[in-house]
Amino acid sequence: MKKFSFKLYKPVAVIALAAGLLGLNACTKNFEEYNTDNTGLTEDALKPDFNYIGGFFPQIQSSIYFNFNNTNGDFQLQQNLMGDVYSGYLMPPNNFRGNINNMTYSLVDGWNASAFNLAYNNVMAPIYEVKRRGAAQTAPEFWAIALILKVEAMHRVTDIYGPIPYSSYGSGGTSSSYDKQQDVYTRFFKELDTAVTTLNTYVAAHPGVSLFAKFDMLYGGDYKQWIKFANSLRLRLAVRIAGVAKDKAKEEGEKALNPANGGVMEINKDNATVSGFGLKNPLYTIVTAWTDNAMNASMESILVGYKDPRLPKYFDHATAYPGTYKGIRIGSLVTAKPDYTGYSIPAVAENKTFKATTPLQLMTSAEIWFLRAEAALNGWANAGGTPGELYEKGIRTSFTQWDADPxxxxxxxxxASSKPIDYVDPRNATNNHAAMSDITIKWDEAASPAQKLERIITQKWIAMYPEGQEAWTEFRRTGYPKLFPVVNNYSNGTINTDIQIRRIPFPNTEYTSNKAEVEKAIQLLGPGAQDNGGVRLWWDLPH
Known part of the structure; x- marks a missing residue:
């Protein structure tokens, strides 16, 4: 049995958990033995101010977009060298492992296991403990928030790997079975049902009361905002499955958009961002101290081509090429530092958008307007306007969020004329590539459905920056925006260069500790599937 530690805040107590809870070991049979607070503080002593359950939430909230205890390296592996790159947002100016790495599709297990292990050890384990302590009965509003955070964290995990252990988590035994992704999504929707119903009932019965406020890193204890977050999350997941489960997607999407259920995010005050408890933005450290982040060539092509006023809010000018914005194409054979460090980096110096104190972004209202535009395109009820109206609302909300020129x-x-531009690498012409799309900005009601979707997703992609995991997921689902393929593909034929990477293989630790179940999970990916980066997930249809 592997022990895992997490922090209980206010007061601080370190508790050793048997995680089985998964990650590095699936065994749970000795959970109670290890689940002991060795500080001498009993649950009864912590109950009067709800510290006995609330104290776990800072870790949960700061581990979704991981920087718990400000361990920036974990974020770099969980998010930055995976979703941020594959989304077309960022690209490191660093030749990690001699360019035999994720950027050239030579997938590094020691990197790619992070998203799996961090989620189970730092989100699922403390949520399990909140459940074990009876939150669902004694503090249902706390449990409702735990469920929302659980869905937010774990949909990222299933959207990286596909099948994951979910329904079996914490059930004991020496192994943990995997659920197929469709079943995981079904549970997500049910958990959001419970959360929204619970919070709406609580707010009606206790107006203005919030015992969760001192533990809340998102909304300061405003339960109405948590309801909007849950509904918005439901809408995100509903739109995601519209291609493979049309009726279920419509049902869940319309439920999310029904104002009787509490509404969705609409203004930037509603944005879901994480801050407080000494949390620092890891992107700032990775850019300023480590010089391990730069603009991706796809960002340059689209934002420069569109003359996008948000560009200086997103990136600094390239110091090696003054007055320009210059990105690095994925799969380039990057030379050792400091050769490519003169390219554009996330905006830390000029507009100082990214600081150590910048909150971590989980979801924005701009994203929700674009989801509503797609919902309207699908003919769902309660979208709130035409696709074109909602599309433009998404752009305007994003401009306001980034304080761009109103x-x-x-x-x-x-x-109606600006388009993405060709990419030219002044260091190496091998990396040059023609623009991938000629889509313009202005909404065109006469355009084809595919062109309308491309406009929506391209602007949504711009607006969601810097949340690369969600952007990569939406690229895989829709094929938009059209991103530059890797220059050098070292996947040994398992990943198609033009189709691009579709998922991350299961961690090697699962093969050593949970072998039989992970082998069953591979079969859940589809007939004859293998555990590699070229296999499509359930919602990822060819396009």
Whole structure:
């Protein structure tokens, strides 16, 4: 049995958990033996102010977009060298492992296991403990928030790997079985049902009361905002499965959009961002101290091509090429530092968008407007407007979020001529590539359904920056925006260069500790599937 530690805040107590809870070991039979608070503080002593369950939430909230205890390296592996790169947002100016790494599709297990292990050890384990302590009965509003955070964290995990252990988590035994992704999504929707119903009932019965406020790193204890977050999360997941489960997607999407259920995010005050408890933004450290982040060539092509006023809010100018924005194409054979460190980096110096104190972004209202535009495109009820109206609302909300020129947005949404530009690498012409798309910005009601979707997703992709995991997922689902393929593909034929990477293989630790079940999980990926990065997930249809 492997022991895992997490922190209980206010007061601080370190508790050793038997995680079985998974990650590095699936065994749970000795859970109670290890689940002991060795500080001498009993649950009864902590109950009067709800510390006995609330104290676990800071770890849960700061481990989704991981920087718990400000361990920046974990974030780099969980998010930055995976979703941030595959989304077309960022690219490290660092030749990690001699360019035999994720950027060239030579997938590094020691990197890619992080998203799996961190989620189970730092989110699922403390949520299990909150459940074990009876939160569902004694503090149902706390449990409702735990369920929302659970879905937010674990949908990222299933959208990376596919089948995951979910329904069996914490059930004991020496192994943990995997659920197929469709079943995981079904449980997500049911858990959001419980959360929204519970919080709406609580708010009606206890207006203005929030015992969760001192543990809340997102909304300061505002349960109505948590309801909007849950509904918005439901809408995100509903739209995701629209291609493979049309009726279920419509049902869940319309439920999310029904104002009687508490509404969805609409203004930037509603954005789900994590801050407080000394949490620092890991992107800032990785850019400033480690010089391990730069603009991706796809970002350059689209944002420069569109003359996007948000560009200086997102990135600094390239110091090696003054007055320009310059990205690095994925799969480039990057030379040793400091050769490519003169390319554009996330905006830490000029507009200082990213600081150590910048909150970690989970979801924004701009994203929700674009989801509503797609819902309207699908003919769902309660979308709140036409696809074109909602599309433009998404752009305007994003401009407001980033404090971009409020006058410039009018010209931007009316721009029917600007297009993505060709990519030219001044260091190595081998990396050059023609623009991947000629899609413009202005909404065109006469456009084809595919062109309408490309506009929606391209602008949504711009607006969701820097949340690369979600952007990569939406690229896989829709094929938009059209991103540059890798220059060098070292996957030994398991990943198609043009189709691009579709998922991450299961961690090697699962093969050593949970072998029989992970082998069954591979079969859940589809007939004849193998555990590699070229296999499509359930919702990822060819397009």
């Amino acid at each position: 006058v410039a947005v009018n010209a931007y949404v009316a721009d």
